[in-house]
Amino acid sequence: MAQKVTPRSQDFSRWYTDVVQYAELADYSPVRGSMVIRPYGYALWEHMQRALDDMFRATGHQNAYFPLFIPLSFIEKEAEHVEGFSPELAIVTHGGGKKLEDPLVVRPTSETIINAMFAKWIKSYRDLPLLINQWANVVRWEMRTRLFLRTTEFLWQEGHTAHETEQEARDEARLMLDVYAKFAEEWAATPVVKGIKTDAEKFAGAVESYSIEAMMGDLKALQAGTSHYLGQNFAKAFDTQFLDRNNELQYPYQTSWGVSTRLVGMTVLVHGDDQGLILPPRLAPHQVVVVPIISSEETADQVMDAGWSVTSALHDAGIRVTMDDRDGVRPGFKFNEWEMKGVPLRVEVGPRDLAEGNVTLARRDLGREGKQSVALEQVATVATDLLEEIQQALFDRAATFMADNTFYPATYGELVEGIESGGGFFYAGWCGSAACEAKVKDDTQATIRCLPFDQPDDPGPCIVCEQPGAHQAVFAKAY
RNA sequence: CGGGCUGUGGCGCAGUUUGGCAGCGCACCUGCUUUGGGAGCAGGGGGUCGCCGGUUCAAAUCCGGCCAGCCCGACCA
Numbered sequence: 001m002a003q004k005v006t007p008r009s010q011d012f013s014r015w016y017t018d019v020v021q022y023a024e025l026a027d028y029s030p031v032r033g034s035m036v037i038r039p040y041g042y043a044l045w046e047h048m049q050r051a052l053d054d055m056f057r058a059t060g061h062q063n064a065y066f067p068l069f070i071p072l073s074f075i076e077k078e079a080e081h082v083e084g085f086s087p088e089l090a091i092v093t094h095g096g097g098k099k100l101e102d103p104l105v106v107r108p109t110s111e112t113i114i115n116a117m118f119a120k121w122i123k124s125y126r127d128l129p130l131l132i133n134q135w136a137n138v139v140r141w142e143m144r145t146r147l148f149l150r151t152t153e154f155l156w157q158e159g160h161t162a163h164e165t166e167q168e169a170r171d172e173a174r175l176m177l178d179v180y181a182k183f184a185e186e187w188a189a190t191p192v193v194k195g196i197k198t199d200a201e202k203f204a205g206a207v208e209s210y211s212i213e214a215m216m217g218d219l220k221a222l223q224a225g226t227s228h229y230l231g232q233n234f235a236k237a238f239d240t241q242f243l244d245r246n247n248e249l250q251y252p253y254q255t256s257w258g259v260s261t262r263l264v265g266m267t268v269l270v271h272g273d274d275q276g277l278i279l280p281p282r283l284a285p286h287q288v289v290v291v292p293i294i295s296s297e298e299t300a301d302q303v304m305d306a307g308w309s310v311t312s313a314l315h316d317a318g319i320r321v322t323m324d325d326r327d328g329v330r331p332g333f334k335f336n337e338w339e340m341k342g343v344p345l346r347v348e349v350g351p352r353d354l355a356e357g358n359v360t361l362a363r364r365d366l367g368r369e370g371k372q373s374v375a376l377e378q379v380a381t382v383a384t385d386l387l388e389e390i391q392q393a394l395f396d397r398a399a400t401f402m403a404d405n406t407f408y409p410a411t412y413g414e415l416v417e418g419i420e421s422g423g424g425f426f427y428a429g430w431c432g433s434a435a436c437e438a439k440v441k442d443d444t445q446a447t448i449r450c451l452p453f454d455q456p457d458d459p460g461p462c463i464v465c466e467q468p469g470a471h472q473a474v475f476a477k478a479y
Numbered sequence: 480c481g482g483g484c485u486g487u488g489g490c491g492c493a494g495u496u497u498g499g500c501a502g503c504g505c506a507c508c509u510g511c512u513u514u515g516g517g518a519g520c521a522g523g524g525g526g527u528c529g530c531c532g533g534u535u536c537a538a539a540u541c542c543g544g545c546c547a548g549c550c551c552g553a554c555c556a
Contacts, residue, residue, distance in 0.1 A: 004517085013550080014550095017549090028548080028549095032547080032548085087554070087555090088554080088555070109556090138556090140555070140556080142554080142555060143480075143552095143553080143554060143555085144550090144551095144552090144553095144554085144555090149556085150555065150556075154556075156556070203556095211556095222556095223556065224556090225556085226556070258556070259556080260556050261556095262556055293514070293515050294514055295513095295514060295515070296514090328513095328514090329514090330513080330514050330516085330517075330518060331514065331515060331516070332514085332515080332516035332517055332518085333514095333516085333517050333518085334516095334517090335515095335516050335517080336516070336517050337517080339516095348515070350514095350515055351515085352515065353515090360515085368516075445552095479555095479556095
């Protein structure tokens with residue numbers, strides 16, 4: 001623990017892997033492509049869950065739980081859905097020592113099993129809207145995996161809703177995307193671009209997919225959350241029907257939306273530095289760590305007492321605080337260790353501070369320059385303010401970084417050169433053809449991350465074929 | 480699934496070319512001295528060298544096969 005990480009500038013990919021492991025967020029497991037989320041990483045995820053779950057409830061959703069196993073025949077009912085997911089399904093063929101007549105799929109997502117139940121529950125327009133969320137694990141058999149960003153099994157949340165009208169469902173899909181954007185920006189301190197996915201990138205079985213896209217520290221894009229307007233595709237496949245206000249049978253309009261433990265990876269990739277993790281205060285398992293500095297026998301008790309009283313003052317102020325009272329570990333070691341773990345604020349309590357009635361506060365995001373002395377009795381109020389400042393500073397820094405690395409190429413040559421010479425987000429016109437989209441991908445590996453909701457009056461000509469552009473698209477390499 | 484790299488105490492590696500006592504650093508345990516940015520000294524524990532087979536008096540080392548992991552591609556939250 002607390003080893004030196006590979007510098008970001010030297011090898012970003014290894015830096016990420018080092019930070020995740022050294023900060024004890026996760027570890028590789030004996031199972032191919034699967035990871036163990038360690039207590040510290042899980043605590044971070046739990047804080048994300050809590051914030052999101054509160055927002056889901058505030059928008060009228062209820063939690064429920066559906067089975068892990070889905071009959072293979074269910075997946076096959078929606079043509080695009082099965083086509084999209086079949087390459088990555090884990091399928092159970094045996095149970096109880098016998099071969100199963102109908103194989104079971106380990107859920108890659110739950111639209112089908114949930115619709116099988118919705119078909120039973122939805123009889124009348126009075127049953128709508130039906131607003132369900134579940135927290136669950138899902139399995140997608142990936143070729144290449146990376147801790148948190150892509151693993152065979154991952155934890156997520158999937159919302160599934162059914163509505164009386166198309167407009168209501170479309171509004172719901174957009175509303176939940178807004179919830180995700182709000183979470184990303186206000187909790188994870190990560191600015192995002194909201195937009196519509198192209199047909200090539202949309203969810204298998206959706207009419208339209210929306211996403212939030214964030215820029216990572218290596219200038220690649222990460223899809224941080226998606227929301228889908230499903231139309232009546234699944235309702236028709238599962239014969240989910242209700243009697244409307246005119247006593248006529250109708251198929252409901254549906255949505256689904258999800259975010260995953262990938263958000264943990266995003267937080268690392270956006271804010272971390274060569275010292276390790278930097279956590280936004282609102283999500284940090286420990287917002288403040290108190291490190292006592294014992295320099296002599298005579299002052300030891302006094303320092304420890306002061307450390308504990310600072311700890312309880314911070315706790316009483318509603319701050320998640322921990323006191324590192326380990327014996328036999330030197331303060332310098334503790335500083336580095338808690339910096340590795342991304343704790344936003346550190347309080348150093350030592351004889352020199354106490355002689356003047358002070359403690360030293362050190363901001364994680366400012367490095368060694370970010371220390372200040374604060375009077376003992378003001379620690380709680382100052383720390384409370386600082387945590388808010390840090391939260392804002394992290395967002396501002398990420399927003400500036402994204403703005404600085406967002407470009408508007410005028411020609412195809414500029415787009416290709418821009419992507420190859422470093423990356424970033426490239427806004428450009430796009431005619432809407434799959435061929436032009438594919439050409440960019442073939443030439444540069446970059447894809448259209450989304451067509452932003454914020455569109456200019458004139459998107460300009462297609463960056464590829466120079467035909468009039470139907471949309472402005474964001475091109476970027478993605479995780 | 481294609482290409483590359485790697486499997487040796489918990490982690491990182493040397494040793495493999497040229498077969499001959501299984502080593503180093505970190506971590507861990509004990510003790511003492513320490514403690515304001517990754518402590519020092521002394522002592523100690525821990526490894527069927529990825530697996531299976533072959534060659535040999537003798538294999539971490541040579542030969543054959545298999546497996547796993549990571550990185551780069553195609554696919555993807």
